[in-house]
Amino acid sequence: xxxxxxxxxxxxxxxxxxxxxxxxxxxxxxxxxxxxxxxxxxxxxxxxxxxxxxxxxxxxxxxxxxxxxxxxxxxxxxxxxxxxxxxxxxxxxxxxxxxxxxxxxxxxxxxxxxxxxxxxxxxxxxxxxxxxxxxxxxxxxxxxxxxxxxxxxxxxxxxxxxxxxxxxxxxxxxxxxxxxxxxxxxxxxxxxxxxxxxxxxxxxxxxxxxxxxxxxxxxxxxxxxxxxxxxxxxxxxxxxxxxxxxxxxxxxxxxxxxxxxxxxxxxxxxxxxxxxxxxxxxxxxxxxxxxxxxxxxxxxxxxxxxxxxxxxxxxxxxxxxxxxxxxxxxxxxxxxxxxxxxxxxxxxxxxxxxxxxxxxxxxxxxxxxxxxxxxxxxxxxxxxxxxxxxxxxxxxxxxxxxxxxxxxxxxxxxxxxxxxxxxxxxxxxxxxxxxxxxxxxxxxx
Amino acid sequence: xxxxxxxxxxxxxxxxxxxxxxxxxxxxxxxxxxxxxxxxxxxxxxxxxxxxxxxxxxxxxxxxxxxxxxxxxxxxxxxxxxxxxxxxxxxxxxxxxxxxxxxxxxxxxxxxxxxxxxxxxxxxxxxxxxxxxxxxxxxxxxxxxxxxxxxxxxxxxxxxxxxxxxxxxxxxxxxxxxxxxxxxxxxxxxxxxxxxxxxxxxxxxxxxxxxxxxxxxxxxxxxxxxxxxxxxxxxxxxxxxxxxxxxxxxxxxxxxxxxxxxxxxxxxxxxxxxxxxxxxxxxxxxxxxxxxxxxxxxxxxxxxxxx
Numbered sequence: 001x002x003x004x005x006x007x008x009x010x011x012x013x014x015x016x017x018x019x020x021x022x023x024x025x026x027x028x029x030x031x032x033x034x035x036x037x038x039x040x041x042x043x044x045x046x047x048x049x050x051x052x053x054x055x056x057x058x059x060x061x062x063x064x065x066x067x068x069x070x071x072x073x074x075x076x077x078x079x080x081x082x083x084x085x086x087x088x089x090x091x092x093x094x095x096x097x098x099x100x101x102x103x104x105x106x107x108x109x110x111x112x113x114x115x116x117x118x119x120x121x122x123x124x125x126x127x128x129x130x131x132x133x134x135x136x137x138x139x140x141x142x143x144x145x146x147x148x149x150x151x152x153x154x155x156x157x158x159x160x161x162x163x164x165x166x167x168x169x170x171x172x173x174x175x176x177x178x179x180x181x182x183x184x185x186x187x188x189x190x191x192x193x194x195x196x197x198x199x200x201x202x203x204x205x206x207x208x209x210x211x212x213x214x215x216x217x218x219x220x221x222x223x224x225x226x227x228x229x230x231x232x233x234x235x236x237x238x239x240x241x242x243x244x245x246x247x248x249x250x251x252x253x254x255x256x257x258x259x260x261x262x263x264x265x266x267x268x269x270x271x272x273x274x275x276x277x278x279x280x281x282x283x284x285x286x287x288x289x290x291x292x293x294x295x296x297x298x299x300x301x302x303x304x305x306x307x308x309x310x311x312x313x314x315x316x317x318x319x320x321x322x323x324x325x326x327x328x329x330x331x332x333x334x335x336x337x338x339x340x341x342x343x344x345x346x347x348x349x350x351x352x353x354x355x356x357x358x359x360x361x362x363x364x365x366x367x368x369x370x371x372x373x374x375x376x377x378x379x380x381x382x383x384x385x386x387x388x389x390x391x392x393x394x395x396x397x398x399x400x401x402x403x404x405x406x407x408x409x410x411x412x413x414x415x416x417x418x419x420x421x422x423x424x425x426x427x428x429x430x431x432x433x434x435x436x437x438x439x440x441x442x443x444x445x
Numbered sequence: 446x447x448x449x450x451x452x453x454x455x456x457x458x459x460x461x462x463x464x465x466x467x468x469x470x471x472x473x474x475x476x477x478x479x480x481x482x483x484x485x486x487x488x489x490x491x492x493x494x495x496x497x498x499x500x501x502x503x504x505x506x507x508x509x510x511x512x513x514x515x516x517x518x519x520x521x522x523x524x525x526x527x528x529x530x531x532x533x534x535x536x537x538x539x540x541x542x543x544x545x546x547x548x549x550x551x552x553x554x555x556x557x558x559x560x561x562x563x564x565x566x567x568x569x570x571x572x573x574x575x576x577x578x579x580x581x582x583x584x585x586x587x588x589x590x591x592x593x594x595x596x597x598x599x600x601x602x603x604x605x606x607x608x609x610x611x612x613x614x615x616x617x618x619x620x621x622x623x624x625x626x627x628x629x630x631x632x633x634x635x636x637x638x639x640x641x642x643x644x645x646x647x648x649x650x651x652x653x654x655x656x657x658x659x660x661x662x663x664x665x666x667x668x669x670x671x672x673x674x675x676x677x678x679x680x681x682x683x684x685x686x687x688x689x690x691x692x693x694x695x696x697x698x699x700x701x702x703x704x705x706x707x708x709x710x711x712x713x714x715x716x717x718x719x720x721x722x723x724x725x726x727x728x729x730x731x732x733x734x735x736x737x738x739x740x741x742x743x744x745x746x747x748x749x750x751x752x
Contacts, residue, residue, distance in 0.1 A: 068716065074504055093719055097505025183583065183610065186697035187717075240589075243608035246616075246700040247588050398717045405701035409613060 025055040026322045029080035031070065033309065034062035036136075038343035044336060049329045056322045074099060081317040082326065084135065085310050087389050088123050088435055091132045094312070101313040103130045106324045115331045119379060119438045120352035123307050123390060126436065133327060134307035136341075137352045139375060140195050140387070141303075142291050143265040143275070145257055147284040148175070154263075156289040158301070163292050167237055170263040177237040179262035181248020190388040190401035192228055195266050195291055198304055198385030200224035202297035203440040206386050210437045212429055216422040217415065220297055225407065225414045227294065233408055242408055251278075258282040266291060268306070272368050273347025287367060290374070302383030303375050305438070306390050308348065334359045346372075382441025391437055393428040396421060490732075497725040503715065507722065514726040524727060527698075527705040530617055531734075534706065535685035537621045538628070539678060545625075546632030546677075551662060553633075554640050564637065567630035575627070579694040582623040586610055613703030616696050620704055624691045632677050639673035640666060671751060679742050686734040707731050 038044070041060060049058050063069045067086055073079045074094075083100065085091050094100045107113060107130050113121055116133065124132040144156055152173065157163040167177035182188035197206050201220035208214040209221060231237045238245050239256060248256075254271070256262040258278035265271075279286045290301040313323045330337065334355035341350045342361045346368050354376075360369050388397050399421055406412045428434060497514055501507035518524055549567065553560055570578065585592045586609040593605035609619035643666060651661045667674070689708030692698060698705035698713070707727055715724035 071503055093502050093504055096502070099504065182699070183696065186699055242700070243611035244588055245611065246696070247583075247586070247608045247611035249583065252587070252590075395718050395720070398713060402702075402713070405699055409701045411701060 025057060026319045027057040027059060028082065028317075028319050028322045028326060029059050029061065030082040030084070030311075030326065031061050031063045031066060031080045032084055033066040034064050036309070036344065036348040037062050038340045038349055040343045041340060044339050044343075045330065048336070049326055052329065053322075053325060056319075056325065058326050077316070079314050079316070081314050081319050081323040083312045083314050085132070085312070086308075088132065088134070088307055088310055088391075090394075091124075091310055091312060092126055092393070092433060092435065095126050095131050099315050100131045101315040101317070101320055103133075103313065103324070106328075110324075110328045112328070112331065115353055117352040117354065117376075117379075119305050119384065120307060122436050122438050123305070124310065132310040132312040133331065134309070134352050135311050136308035136348050136350045138269045138306045138308055138347075138350070139303040139371075140191060140266065140268050140291060140306070141288045141371065143257060143267060143271060143286060143288050145260050145263055145279075145284055146287045148260045148263055156287070157292045158289070159292050160294045163294070166263065167235070175260060176239050176256065176262040177235075177264060178231070179239050179248070179253040179256040179265050180267070181239060181245050181250075181253050183247055183252070184249035187389075187401045189404055190397070191268060192232075192266065193225070193400055193404055194304060194386070194388045196224045196228040196294070197221065198302070199291050199298050200227050200294040202293075202295070202299060203302055203383070203385050204299075205297060207437060207440050210386060210391055211434075212425075216425055217418045222414050222418055223295070225404070225418065229407055229414065233410075254278040255282075258284055258286070260284060269371060270308075270347040272365070272371070273345025276365070288371065290378075300383060301378070302385050302440070303379055304385035304387045305379065306387035307352070335361075338364075382439075384438065384440050386437070391435055393425075393433050393435065396424040396428060399424050493725050493728060496722050497729050499722040500720075501722040501725075502719045503721040510722070514723045517723060518726055518730070523702050523705060523710055524707070524730075526702050527707045527710045528730070530704065530706050531686060531688070533617065534621060534688055535682055537618075538625070538681045538685055541621075541625050542629040542632050543674070543677060543681070545629045546636050549629075549633045550637035550640055551666065553637055564634055567633050569630070570627045571630045573627060575690040576694060578623060578627045579691055582626070583610065583695055586619055586623075610695055611700065613700045616700060616704040620691050620695050623695075624688075635673055635677060636670060639670035643669040675742075675750075679738060682738045683735050686731050686738075 032041075037060075046058050046060050050056070061080070066084060067090070070079060070083065070085070079099075083094065085094065091100065103112075103124075112130075112133075116124075117137075120134045120137055121130070123134060124130050142156070148154075149156065152169065154166055154169060155162075157166055170177040180188070180192065201209075201218075201224040205214065205218060205220040209216050209218060232245065233242055236242075239248055239253070239262065253262075253265060253267075254275055255278060257265045258275075259282045275286060290303065293299065293301055311327065313320050313327070317323055331351060331353050334353050337349070337351045337353055338355055338359050339361055341348070342364060343349075346364075350372075355372070357369060357373060360372075388400055392400060403412070403417055403420065407414055407417045496507060498509055498511060499507040500510050500513075553563055556563065584590065588594065588606070588608035588611060591609075593607060593609075596602040597606035607615060609615050609622075647665045647669070648661055651665050656664065687708060688706055689712065692704050692706055692709050693712065696704045698709040707730065711724045711727045711731070714727060715721050
């Protein structure tokens with residue numbers, strides 16, 4: 001009996017030594033939003049990284065409500081080694097508080113400027129210092145019901161005249177020209193506002209407003225704001241009117257498009273994730289085209305730049321070097337990035353690195369590959385636009401999507417709305433809280 | 446109530462030095478709870494009061510700005526709209542679920558068979574998560590695929606065929622309706638329990654005196670269940686200041702702030718605009734609301750109201 005106990009004890013002791021031995025290295029923690037986490041992340045990223053770095057253990061933990069959880073953890077001094085935020089505008093706040101490690105030295109040493117798309121690299125900088133890397137990027141396009149278009153002999157619009165003509169034709173056959181809604185996400189208003197700003201006022205004017213060269217009350221901005229109001233309120237193009245817009249949630253608008261109740265939808269490429277399911281159930285086909293320029297000021301079509309979540313290194317982390325290695329591992333392998341992105345339908349984890357057509361996993365939807373290929377070519381020529389959640393500071397950003405509803409309901413005029421917007425921007429300019437804005441190709445109008 | 450007042454509490458009568466030691470012993474037992482309360486309630490609450498006077502963003506340093514946030518509050522039209530909506534919400538909830546609960550409970554007291562089933566049936570919506578309730582009702586109230594549209598198409602009944610949550614004239618009332626649907630079973634069950642405890646002899650005496658059913662309800666039931674009723678009114682008045690989830694999950698406070706309440710305005714201010722200092726100021730108003738309600742309750746008790 002005694003011998004048996006002794007053997008068990010020795011075995012347990014040996015096991016304990018083994019465990020301690022495994023913990024000799026460094027453990028780094030990375031929290032991520034659970035809804036956006038690819039199911040293959042453990043195998044593709046975590047296990048691969050840990051296998052390549054025996055002295056480091058990467059632990060990826062999903063969080064239901066990452067933003068709020070992270071803010072509380074930071075206050076408690078319990079934040080993870082890698083800080084994920086919902087967007088570039090959020091990181092500024094953490095930088096101000098000294099919570100984020102500057103990454104310039106690591107970036108120079110590891111050649112990150114060559115690995116990450118130029119505009120995305122710039123979007124991670126504040127005051128010329130690199131603080132974050134976008135974990136995903138996206139843009140906005142015009143989705144359309146291909147079946148409806150083919151049945152009616154329509155071709156996707158490439159300019160405002162064609163756009164108006166299709167809208168009129170859709171009304172003639174008794175369907176909504178466009179669908180959208182904000183019932184499940186009130187800030188959806190900013191998707192439309194951003195698209196109209198870029199497609200009507202044009203990239204040059206939006207850029208100038210962003211850097212303070214023209215005020216937000218400029219006629220081009222006012223024209224864009226009023227055109228959206230006109231389409232939404234006067235023309236009732238969006239799902240049949242304002243009240244339906246406010247009642248529609250994310251699923252409702254995809255159903256309207258897939259069933260052919262609506263012809264088109266201006267929305268983000270995050271729809272690549274899941275939109276096919278709605279069309280499959282409806283027995284129809286979908287496709288996308290770039291958003292058509294809506295005025296002469298807009299020039300040739302471009303793509304709005306949008307970074308989604310960002311990742312940074314916690315300045316209080318005792319394992320900064322290991323955390324940097326994890327970031328470098330992620331951005332050094334385009335195929336790995338695309339494996340993660342493919343798992344979530346290219347709606348998340350599209351880390352903005354240089355990938356080519358061949359890097360996409362076999363079986364990737366042609367429409368998705370076409371978007372990323374065209375995006376790279378077009379934005380490479382400087383035909384870029386600006387999404388509000390990437391380039392607007394928080395307070396003006398909230399004002400943009402919240403107070404525009406008062407314009408739509410006729411409580412305030414477009415001028416009053418933009419005057420307040422300009423006032424809030426001026427506060428941000430005075431306090432130096434502006435985000436980096438890459439310049440577009442000029443003179444293309 | 447009288448029995449409680451007449452009960453001699455153990456240790457309430459001074460027994461000299463031994464009593465003091467027992468008193469000290471009780472304090473020692475309760476000390477961990479007091480400490481926990483100080484750490485997780487009182488401390489953060491005092492901190493919340495302090496940050497209402499700062500420009501804190503939620504992380505990093507904070508600067509004392511005096512009464513700047515309070516001055517802003519006076520100018521904040523969205524806040525006043527939200528406060529007005531909270532008052533409307535309170536008025537609705539002090540009336541509708543209470544009246545429904547009273548009626549339902551009173552009718553159920555006359556039922557012997559199946560009462561438990563009805564209790565459970567009425568109470569089930571209360572235990573459903575708000576995210577589930579709002580999801581279901583958002584579809585039922587949808588202007589194109591909802592119940593109103595179906596009634597209109599099928600039976601030609603048009604008056605329900607509206608964008609209840611999409612119109613700013615009806616959004617707040619639409620959400621209040623769905624929250625009432627979920628909530629009214631709670632007062633019903635409490636009131637039913639209170640009514641079941643009323644001495645049946647009181648009803649027999651009332652009947653002998655020729656009291657009608659309504660007079661029995663008015664002069665026997667209501668006075669007997671007053672403590673429960675007042676408790677419900679008190680809690681509803683407090684909860685109405687804190688309402689958040691149903692509105693956040695359906696309209697987010699829109700359209701154009703039509704359903705904005707202090708809770709959603711606070712959330713946007715703290716977690717979208719990152720103006721935590723100002724959000725704490727809004728929070729103080731909510732605290733003030735609750736303090737006024739509780740203060741009124743305590744005042745009435747001191748005036749001798751049996752509540």
